[in-house]
Amino acid sequence: MQLQYFLIVAAALFCIGIYGLVTSRNVIRVLMSIELMLNAVNLNLMAFSNYLDPVGINGQVFAVFVISIAAAEAAVGLAIVLSIYRNRDTVDMEQFNLLKW
Amino acid sequence: MTLGQGVQFVTFILLAAMMLGSALGVVLLENIVYSAFLLGGVFISMAGMYILLNAGFVAAAQVLVYVGAVNVLILFGIMLVNKRQPLTPMARAWLSQVATGGVCAGLFALLTVAVLKTPWALSDLTPIGEGAIIEIGKHFFSDYLLPFELASVLLLIALIGAIVLARREFIPDVAPGQPEPDTLQLPERPRELVSASSLSDLSES
Numbered sequence: 001m002q003l004q005y006f007l008i009v010a011a012a013l014f015c016i017g018i019y020g021l022v023t024s025r026n027v028i029r030v031l032m033s034i035e036l037m038l039n040a041v042n043l044n045l046m047a048f049s050n051y052l053d054p055v056g057i058n059g060q061v062f063a064v065f066v067i068s069i070a071a072a073e074a075a076v077g078l079a080i081v082l083s084i085y086r087n088r089d090t091v092d093m094e095q096f097n098l099l100k101w
Numbered sequence: 102m103t104l105g106q107g108v109q110f111v112t113f114i115l116l117a118a119m120m121l122g123s124a125l126g127v128v129l130l131e132n133i134v135y136s137a138f139l140l141g142g143v144f145i146s147m148a149g150m151y152i153l154l155n156a157g158f159v160a161a162a163q164v165l166v167y168v169g170a171v172n173v174l175i176l177f178g179i180m181l182v183n184k185r186q187p188l189t190p191m192a193r194a195w196l197s198q199v200a201t202g203g204v205c206a207g208l209f210a211l212l213t214v215a216v217l218k219t220p221w222a223l224s225d226l227t228p229i230g231e232g233a234i235i236e237i238g239k240h241f242f243s244d245y246l247l248p249f250e251l252a253s254v255l256l257l258i259a260l261i262g263a264i265v266l267a268r269r270e271f272i273p274d275v276a277p278g279q280p281e282p283d284t285l286q287l288p289e290r291p292r293e294l295v296s297a298s299s300l301s302d303l304s305e306s
Contacts, residue, residue, distance in 0.1 A: 002113075003223065004216050006150070009117045011212035013124055013143075015205040020128030022201045025191075028178055032127055032140050035171060039147050042163075050154040052221065054228035060159050061240045067159075067166050068252050072259035074171045078178040079266035085182040094191060 006047035014040035027084075027091045031077050038070040113153060120146040133179055141172045155228040158237060 013036060020033030042063045049059025085091055102110070123142035130136050144167040151160035229236060241249045 003221055005113060005117075006154070007216040008213055009120065009150075011209055011216065012121055014212075015209040016121070016124045016128055018208065019201055019205045023198050024128065026133055028133060028175065028182070029128070029136060031178075032136060032175060035140065035167075035175075036124055036127065036143065039143065039167075043147060043150060046151055046154050046156055046159065050156070050228055051223055054155070054224055054226050055236075057156075057229065057233055057236050058240070060156050060233060061237055061245050063156075063159055064162060064237065065245075065248055065252055067162055068256065071166050071171050072256050074174060075263045076259050076266070078174055079263040081178060082181060082267045085184075089184070091182050091184060092189075094189075 003047055003051040007044060010040045010043040010047065013037075013043065025093050027081050027093055027096070028078075030093065031074060031081070034077075035070060035074060038066060042066050109153060112149070116146045116149045116153070120150070134176075137172065137176050137179055140175065141168050144168045144172060155230045156233060157231070158234040 017033045017036035017040060020036065021030055024030050024033060045059040045063045045066070047059075049057050049063070053059060081091065084096065088095060120143055123139040123146065126139040127136045127143065130139070144163060147167075148160040148163045151157075151163060
């Protein structure tokens with residue numbers, strides 16, 4: 001039953017990340033929620049690697065790639081936030097509505 | 102249940118409680134600095150979970166990269182865009198929160214049912230544990246070579262892109278006595294800056 005425990009915890013973390021992503025008004029909290037979702041996916045991959053593929057550990061290799069991609073994306077996302085803050089002088093997601101119809 | 106299995110189970114419960122509690126704090130607390138530090142708590146408990154899953158190398162990489170780099174970067178971002186102004190309250194904001202909470206709870210129920218119903222093909226080989234880092238190295242240079250090289254290219258692109266997006270204009274040389282031009286002010290935090298000419302005075306004397 002151990003694999004299912006890890007998968008359920010990862011599912012809960014993913015759903016908490018989705019809630020934060022949709023409802024946050026601060027754009028940095030949105031970036032933090034994206035990191036939560038990426039970590040939930042990583043936990044899934046590592047659990048599968050340990051219980052279904054313990055010798056080939058392809059899940060761990062995949063998880064290392066996800067960690068590096070997430071770090072790069074966090075850096076670029078924060079650079080974009082900084083750039084928007086200089087132009088709009090706010091970090092409120094409700095004000096970033098130029099693309100709305 | 103043996104003692105080892107009991108310890109593993111209790112550790113798993115503690116780490117899961119710490120992780121989910123910190124994650125709820127990240128998305129629900131008003132103060133964003135508290136959220137950023139609780140995000141660090143999520144990352145550390147995730148590293149603990151990786152150790153439970155016989156993956157010491159990935160746990161160390163998680164602490165180094167996520168706690169050491171991503172969390173610090175997020176804190177820097179919070180400090181730079183720290184607008185101490187309360188957000189204008191939206192009308193009927195609770196409606197969107199309740200709806201999103203319902204959708205997330207439904208998604209969690211769906212995922213839990215899928216997890217519990219699937220007949221997982223559990224392997225009974227022993228995990229390689231400490232030999233994982235050698236195996237990861239072998240994977241990186243044999244069947245995961247292309248993603249490895251592409252990841253390095255992507256990191257280079259992200260580095261250059263972040264610098265280009267976040268940089269300010271070139272600082273011109275100001276003769277002493279002239280007023281400071283506006284471009285020297287930090288757009289995020291306007292304050293007194295030392296101009297380039299007074300710095301060169303210090304280096305010559």
